[in-house]
Amino acid sequence: MQSNVESIEALERKIDISISQDAIQDEVNKRLKTIAKKTKMDGFRPGKVPFKLVSQRYGSQVQQEVIGDALQKEFAEAVKKNDLQIVGYPSYEVKQDEGGKENEDATQLVFTAKFEVYPDIVLGDLSQTTIEKPVTTIGPENIDKTIEMIRKQHVQYHSADRAVEKSDRVKFDYHGILDGNAFEGGQAEDVLLIVGEGKFMKDFEDALIGMNVDEEKTFDFTFPEDYHGKDVAGKTVSFTIKLKSVESPVLPEVDAEFAKQLGIADGDLDKLREAISHDLNREVARQVRSKLKTQVMSGLMDVNPIDAPNALINQEINRLMENARQDFASKGLNADELELKPELFKDKAEHRIKLGLILAELMKVHHLKATSEQVRKVIEESAQAYDNPEEVIKWHYASKERLKDAESLALEENVVQWVLGQVNVVEKKVTFDELMGLA
Structure with missing residues (x-):
């Protein structure tokens, strides 16, 4: 009973x-x-x-x-x-x-x-929701800037008989003294660094500028209060640097050989620019889709306020924490020392669970499904970023799990397109750099 x-x-x-x-x-x-x-x-x-x-x-x-x-x-x-x-x-x-x-x-x-x-979800009205669609054009200046970026990616370094300048590659030894004593992690030899890249703290890298080979320099450096190394956070350390080598960057010339290295068989620079333009337009389309998707998901959350079950939130918190631990471990960091706490992930977990429940209801009510053709399109678009697209496509189809991931992406795209048909879409002109987050 x-x-x-x-x-x-x-x-x-x-x-x-x-x-x-x-x-x-x-x-x-x-x-x-x-x-x-x-x-x-x-x-x-x-x-x-x-x-x-x-x-x-x-x-x-x-x-x-x-x-x-x-x-x-x-x-x-x-x-x-x-x-x-x-x-x-x-x-x-x-x-x-x-x-x-x-x-x-x-x-x-x-x-x-x-x-x-589970919450009872009654899908809200989207007719009063407005979504901005970014619109941009690819001009010669964008192609020029991309070529310059590619040149920097193919940079070579030659020995330089002069003082260190920004963008030089240097080799040096260093050791630090804290309260009169050496400390763990405070010394290293044969460190390679491109000055100004931000691998080290800015003040530390700036101390290298103007130094000559075999020169030693001692300077005080204060670590930020929020520095991940608790032993030195907020403290001043006396560092001594010995410079071992200086190399200046040399960028490749934009010529036929440069074009051949980038896959243009006959070295035609016009064809290179066409290929870059094609890639940039593809990236623009990807960014536009991404920004539309973000607004669509936000709009769905706004018109469908729901509660999320704690059981699902806690499961998602555990999943996010495990992903974070694996990510830190892959970077050589100890997650336990960073004190990962469940509350740090609660908001993100709750948002994901709510959105997932809303999307599931939307797909059920409006019978949204991904076709095999749409899944194929997702896989083909993803494969274009690799040197051998056909092999990547075969790789996707060889795994049910990878196919399921592609199906989820295709289904999300169907949701986005359905929502865009219900809301007010207004175009907003932006520069290429603004769209790409470079401005």
Whole structure:
């Protein structure tokens, strides 16, 4: 017997479940008799152990199993009867009366089951939502700037007989002294650094400028208060640098050989510019899609305010924390030392769960699905970023998991396109650099 479902919080519910003591005992006895047939005990033949001894040894365990099975059965029936969409698993506790005592009805065991349900989502009206679509054009100056970036990627360094300048590659040793003593991580040899790239703190890199090979320099450096190394955060360290080499950057000439290195077989510079223009336009399209998608998801959240089940939020927090640990480990950092706390991930996790629930409802109500052609398009577009697109396409189709990821992306694109058909889309002219986040 179950009573009515009661609301505790927005998505938390409880229900009382009563189980017959007689029914429990009958099932316990039935199971114990089955166990007795196989029980071995010193002084008795197999299967001939007295029922009382079997009950003494296994009775408590079997009773817990029977009660657990009965609770699961009764709860499942209650869920079906009340048409509930539950999240995770219920928690059970023995019901107590108003005085804090357990139910004294000897014929019934009464438990309270507490659980969470999925939110009821009634999709909101998007007709008053406005989304800006960025619009830009690719000009010769954008191609020139891209060529310059490519030149820097193909930079070579030649030995320089002069003082260090910004953008030089230098090799040096250093050691630091804190409160009169060396400290862990405060010394290194043969460090390679491109001055001005930001690998080291700016003031540290600036100290190298103007130095000559074999020169030593000692200077004080104060670490920021929020520096990840707690031993030196906010403290002033005396560093001594010895410069070992200076190399100046030499960029390749923009000529036929340069074009050939970039895949233009005949070295034609016009063809190189055409290829770069094609790549830039493809990147523009990708950025426009990304910005539209961000606005679409934000718009859906705005018109569909919902609560998210704590069980799902906690699962997502754990997933995000594990991803962060793996990311830190791949960079040689110890996640435990960084004190990752669940609350740091709560807002992001809650946002993701809410958005996921809204998207699932939207796709169900409007029958949005990804076709095989759309999945193929997603894979082909992704493959274009690699040297051998055909091999990348085969790689995607060789894995069900990778295909599922591509299907999810295609489905998201269908959601975006559907929403764009419901909202007000206005074009906004932007520069290429603004669109790419370079301005």
